[in-house]
Amino acid sequence: MQPTPDGNWFMTNYADGPDAGIFSWEIDEAGLGLWTLWRHYQRAPASRRAYLERVYPAIRRTAGFLIAFRDPSTSLQPPTACEDDFQPRSGQPTMHGVGPALLAMRSAAAAAHALGHGDDERRFADRAAELARAIDGHYQVDGGAWASDYSDGGWILWPERIKSSYGNARMRAEARVVWHELAPSFQAPAGPRKAGCYEAKGLLGLGHLDRQVNPSGLANVRRGLRWIADVEAAWQPTGILGECWFVSNGRMISVPSQPHIWEQSLFYLASLEAWGASPYRAGRGSFSEFPSNSDGKSEKLRDLSQRRRASRAVPFGGL
Structure with a gap:
């Protein structure tokens, strides 16, 4: 099994901490995990600034990974990640992995803004905008759905x-x-x-x-x-x-x-x-x-x- 890249979480883990998954990481899990950290703050921002400061290093590391994990030919993620609990397969990347990555980048930009990290905010927002354009151009099915x-x-x-x-x-x-x-x-x-x-x-x-x-x-x-x-x-x-x-x-x-x-x-x-x-x-x-x-x-x-x-x-x- 490949090691879990920095900025990701284990696919699953045992209650006492060790990795328990059949894959070492999942791209959708990275995106949803980052969003969850932001969402907890977003629900009660007046009382949770200290919380956001505490988890921001994890948000920043995951956002940094998602920026680096990019296919220059498509501006999407490479087709080499596990999406959900599937090995990389033909047709990737799909919206199952790309959608959570966009959600993560938007959440990371919002977290950076809330804490006044202007350079991070611009970097994360730029990647979110690029990814949104790539999604709109790459995915289109019945009547304009993605x-x-x-x-x-x-x-x-x-x-x-x-x-x-x-x-x-x-x-x-x-x-x-x-x-x-x-x-x-x-x-x-x-x-x-x-x-x-x-x-x-x-x-x-x-x-x-x-x-x-x-x-x-x-x-x-x-x-x-x-x-x-x-x-x-x-x-x-x-x-x-x-x-x-x-x-x-x-x-x-x-x-x-x-x-x-x-x-x-x-x-x-x-x-x-x-x-x-x-x-x-x-x-x-x-x-x-x-x-x-x-x-x-x-x-x-x-x-x-x-x-x-x-x-x-x-x-x-x-x-």
Whole structure:
């Protein structure tokens, strides 16, 4: 295994620190990791300056790596990085790696600005602008979207926000592609699609866009979330989610890595966009009431706990 380059994190690590991944680093992880450090400050800047000063060296190192890791012929990253948990392969770089890199460079520029590091800010902002131009020129699919799948498309809508305005024609085109590619999943297990992963990633991106510029579109987001809760998560009494799902003998099976923290977090965050935040109150069943619109009316999600308890669990030995 190659050593992890400076400015990156391990793909995964054991609880006591050592590297546990099958690859030494992932380009999307570098981008999302940097953004996460900035995002924590961004949520409460008045009280977190000391925090940002403490983590800025890590932000700077990762941004420096992403600037250096550049193909001069395309201004994108070279095709030699692991994107997610895949070995470098034909067709790279894709939006799965390039989008998080753009998000990282914009976040690094914002962090440098917040701390008054003018030289860093200019360097990071220049690379972000160059990368944004390269992305616009290199990636174009149906109707002007950048990505043709709901997973990378979901990231494009949020948190990457390739274009800052959700009114932008290419952002609207990406939203249409994301829903078109998502919808067949929500016909499972009876429909033609027999396997899938990360539907909540697409729903989260759509939730952000629809909540701002297309409120009627939230009906589709809610439909998808109900499918995750009613169908994908209801295959066994625990209701937990794996990373992916497949259909076996007409029944949904959720796999692997259960409970899959990321997929469950995506479901939670997408639900907040779809229904709004509502404080938890004990005694309201498995699911709370979420306000469905700004005038305070609410829509009660069906209580799934009884159906989950009644559902027939499939023993792992029988898969």
